[in-house]
Amino acid sequence: MRILVCMHGESGHHMGTFRLAKALMARGHAVTYLGNPNVSSLVQEQGFAFIPFPPEPTPGGEGAQSQPDRTVKTRWWSQRWRNEMAFRRYTQMLVDGTLDQRMASGHPDLVLCDAFLWSVALRALSMQIPTIQMSTSLFTSFNSQIPPAITAMPPARGPWSARLISMAWVWMHLKHVVTKRWASVLLGSYRAPLRMHHLTATFHWVARHSGRQCKHNRDYVLDEIGPHLILPEIVLCPKAFQFPGKLPAHRHYYGDFIDLDRQEPDLPFDPRHKTIVFCSLGTSARSYNGARRFFTAAALASRHHPEWFFVVHISDADLIEHFTSTENLLILPWVAQLSLLRHTAVMVTHGGLNSIMECIHNQVPMVIVPCARDQPGNAARAAFHGIAVRAEIRHLDSAHLSQLIAKALQDQTMKECLKQMKASIQSGEGIDDAVEFIESMATGPAMPAM
Template identity: 55%
Template sequence: MNILFSMHGEAGHHLGTFRLARALASRGHRVTYLGLPRVRQLVEAQGFAFIAFAEDLFTTSGAAQQSPAAAAALFRRYTTAIVDGRLDACLRSARPDLLLCDAFLWYVALRAQRLGLPTIGISTSLFLFDNPRIPPAVTSIRPGRGVLSALRISLAWKMMHLRHLVTKRLASRLVGAYRAPLRMHHLTDTFAWVARQSGVRLRRHVTHRLDEIGPHLILPELVLCPAAFQLPGPRPAERRHCGDFIDLQRQEPPLPFDPSGRTIIFCSLGTSAAAYRQARRFFAAVAEASALAPEWFFVLHISDPALIGALASSANLLVVPWISQLTLLRHAAVMVHHGGLNSIMECVHREVPMVILPCARDQPGNAVRAAHHQLALTADVRSITGDRLRRLIGEAMGDAALKRGLRRLKDQIEQERGLEQALAFIEGFTAGFTAGGNSDRP
């Protein structure tokens, strides 16, 4: 069977899929990725074929695309390429029997529906829809018991939808906000336009819902997260959790230093540090904490070239633009990070206590879940100082409850056997199509 993955153009959205892709390949399926040119190297380094979409639109320098006029022109060309047949040609070129499509890329799934291509959604976050017991992941609300908690959660969902109307729909129409290839998953109006161009009739709560970032197609869906990490409460029937999606075969270069004999504190804001207003404060606090705790060795990952030049390495602080995270976590005593799901799950796998300072997106909700399951200590990144961070790291390092929580969740993940269930679902989903002799699907 030919299986095509299409994931959002950030590295974090791809990293979680590689274990599933390898497992599918080991069972004899041919796996190909379709995406923006910026992730080609990442995908091909893992040994998978890659098809670039709209490659001709991303040949100009990044600097030239910073002006509003250039950004608006790029968005128009990109959305045109989605509906004028170029995306269809990319989809057909893999001759897929099945598309596994990131929930952010509803436009790829809409075009796949136009082509009659069987599609399963993939979610790399725990974003939900209106839920009576689980608050939005974009908030730091910790659910409790009783009527007051239910009312608070209900109000949070209503306020979230109101903010979405003002900050996304109206802002998009009035000032062009979110009109960029990597941010268009927020755009309800563009979603409706692509659906019309694709001949798909939309019906809210039947074909799609509005979740915490915008429109979300209702498809059979795999969630790259164990069910045990979610908060207690009802979940959409179409969602299946993949358990521990950590790719232990991920190709990583060796560490740039000898970790032996060191108490390593690993600090990172992931691969999108430039997107966070609090990044400079976070990095400055890490540098200050390293000066206050010379007995520890800090590894600070700064993915943004504009930020990394502001800090220099020292005797117990190594500043790097990239690091082999899975390898480093073998040696880390604590990880300080933003609350990305990849980082949380990799820490659980290595049983590394965490200090989480959420910045944006689903990170506040991820931090709530990590605290609920006793995996991490959390704090507000907007007020973090070096001294406060040093004390949090010391507490996390010596907290026996965190070590028990990490072991408990790791055991629950193993019991879920999520990867095996995901493989069985994928192969069962396409059985009717392949049995019908559709291997020549366009």
């Protein structure tokens, strides 16, 4: 079977899929990726064929969609017009046959599509290609037991907390009318290839041009990010990490997806005989308002704790210039995270799901400092399960960070919870189950005619 994997254009969305893709290849299936040219080298380094779409790279790479061009001084309306024209050209490629041709060039028998990429799923279904969604986050729809993943709320513990959670969902959707729908029209917010998954109006436009009239709660739901098609779906996260509560029947949770054979270079230092504190905001640090505060707190904490060795990953090329390595502080623009975590005592992280799962696998206690997106919800789940402590980035300083690191180092209960979580993940449904599910769904379109 020929399988086409289409993931959102950030590297984090791809990293979680590699072990599954390799397992599919081991079963004799051919796997090809289609996506933003910015991630082509990442995918090809793992041994997969890659089809670029759009044909040219997105200017600026990851994070560029949410950041202004700092090197060009121009009038706001002029830049807004250019961005709008670029977005219209991109959306036109979604429906004028350009995307269809790229997909068809892989001769797919099945499409595995990121839940963010409803445009790809709609086009695949219009081409009568069986389609399964994949999600690299815990976003879901209205649920009185499970709060939105963009909040730090705990799960429901009774009727009153269930009402509060329901109110949180309602309030979130009301805010989205202003922060997404109106902001998109008036300010051009989210009108870019890497951010258009927020846009309900564009979703319906693509659906209509794909011959479908999608109805809310029948064909799609509105989750914390935007439209989310109701399709058979693989969630690349163990169910054990989710809050307790009723979950949609079409979503299948599979854990143990970390690619332990991921190709990574050697570490640039000898990790032996060091108490390593690994600090990172992932690959999108430039898009977080509190990034400089985070890295400053880590750098200052290293001065007060010479007994710890800080490895600080700063992916923002502008921000990294403000920090210098010292005897017990190593500043890196990129890090072989999986290799480093094997030697790490504590990780201070933004709470990306990949990082949390890799910490669980390596039994690394966490200090989670969420910044945006699903990170507050991930942090809330990690704290609920006792495998991390949390901090707010707006209040973070070196003293507070040092206290949290010390707590994570010394907390034996946290270490025991990490062992229990790892055992739960290993005993649950894993990659082999996901492969069998994919093979079972390859017999016909995974979405009824609308």
